[in-house]
Amino acid sequence: MKLLSIIIPIYNVEDYLLECVESVCAQTYQSIEIILVDDGSTDKSPQICDELSKRDARIVVIHQENAGGGAARNIGLSIAKGEYIAFVDSDDYISPYMYEKLISILENDSSIDIIECGYVTVGENEKIIFQQNNNDEILVRKFSVEEALVAHINDTSFRQLIWNKVYRRKVLNEVRFPEIKGIDDEFWTYKALGNAESLGLISEQYYAYRQQNQSVMHTLDAKKRLRTLEAKTERHKYIRDKYPNLISNSAASVWFTALYCGQLVYLDKNISNKKEMTRWIYANLRKCIDQDNCKNELNWKQRLWIDLANINFDFTCKMRMILKIGL
Template identity: 40%
Template sequence: MEKETISVIVPVYNVADYLEECVISIINQTYKNLEIILVDDGSTDNSGKMCESLKAKDERIKVIHKENAGLAMARNSGLEIAKGDYIGFIDSDDCIKETFYEKLIHCLKANDADIAGCRFYRNVPNSEDFVYPEKSESYNFVTDSKGFMTRLYNDMGVFCVAWNKLYKRDIIMQHPFSKVRIAEDAYLMCDLAFAAKRIAWIEDPLYMYRDRPGSIMTAKRNFSLAEQEDRMLWIEKDINFYKKNSMEELQAMAEKVYLFNIRSAWDNLDKEAKKFYKSKYFEKYGHMLKTKGNPIKSKIKYTIFAIKLVF
């Protein structure tokens, strides 16, 4: 018997082309004891009306209409009214397999975990097809906060997002989303990981992630200093946390991600941003190089880029 309720929070902003598919995939879950909260974040297309139409089809659906304030604040608005024992987030241009919540709540409870997660499909650009990730038993695991963050820094795409997870209510309620403009999911993950005693994972890809033209993740990649600082805010926060708590190896792993972000964005940074992040690169590179935690191939890769910056 499904005694525990899962509150599913869906931020909605100008996604009329995808919203019904998303919500129907939640309605059709094999785990039925759901509270579905649609948060219309000031949509200017037909999304707000669609939320009301969908609400009429299923009594488990609640709708919030609010002024546009961004994804993080939309999720927090959903949290304010959520009644569930567990909390999940689905982006409104994505959808989920019918066993998504059944398998995640089983994983969470079977392992006495505070957070459970899974892998995901990713769509092929400019098509309706999705790529199935290669099977790997390495994604079946139970770990602690340090183990999870180690995995996150080595496989960011799978672990640093909010939507492929299920959370115990207390964990997420104690750590609402911060109003940051970019990477609000990643900004929260370190806080959540260190609030959790145990995190469990399954290799099943149960979430269907869509790269949508015009979305935050597919927007232009020409960064001013201010824009790059927004992109780096989450990893700066993590590094400062590890410094404060003398976690040398995790600090070095986070610094590796910091260097990765500079290296991958370098050709798209403006002159001011390049000047600023050149010195930042060497500051983080020095500590990363001399500290355990990262493989030698990573240290070689970022040494090669450091030489490029010198010459």
């Protein structure tokens, strides 16, 4: 069996860490190494990691000063030995059959470099029991890179989520996370997708994604969420250079991400100069997309919003916020 490296960045998750790691240790796919990267936790997470490593020789623990999830994942990637790579967030848990099912697809089709499964969202204290799929024939939808990137841009599948996938190591050799605190997967996933020969998708749900009020995605303020817009503009430059057929899709995504960020500015009580901030967003938006046309990808309502934004971006963001559109 080929080795799978599972990288788990950890920061102050003492309430969920044991459940997470035990679900990984219980995998029916046995050829695994589990890399726990403690990112300077101040709770009992470091001690839990060390105790877990004593129980299971497949667990490797690294302790580092707090540098963010991206830096922790990069450390994991730098020492991973597996031919396959996977990520798990430390407050989530997975089906015991997840990696057996996903890797069997990679083994059966050497052209598929990334395989993605479905996931279920659970509450902070919710626990689900995964059912084994006794059907040997799992329906695999196969995507070309361009098809996967369209789905990624449209946020229908192959989303920026890194943890419901298994990657062949070769597609990640030169792909690393930005070492910032906050959003990092949005800067990373499209590059991994772009390195694949083809990709596979199954609908079976093998991953439990825990929604916490204190998670990164629930605590970012408007200024920090501008990192999302930065990620989309970087992705647009990548698309323009490597996949010009997808420029229209990408430009539309940047437009509505900018509008979303403008709406968040008006919802953020800590920002006093709201109009100045939305003007800054619009100026950077126009620099990014230049004359790239996206309207042929949009319906008439979406085209109307872009026309309004070009007339008065600040007013359009305010109107969408009041109408609660896109939030």
